[in-house]
Amino acid sequence: MKTKYLERNIDKALLEWKNSAEHKPILLRGARQVGKFDSCGFSVSCNSYCR
Secondary structure: OOOOOOOOOHHHHHHHHHHOOOOOOOOOOOOOOOOHHHHHHHHHOOOOOOO
């Protein structure tokens, strides 16, 4: 079964950060189980990450 992705408000900001020429490392912080990891994975296509 394929899971659907719930679009979040931060997705646009993550794409802007990714496309900027001089972006710095990003640290996503927040409450548990709100989609931080999914947003990073689907919006930015992170190749390396820490959990």
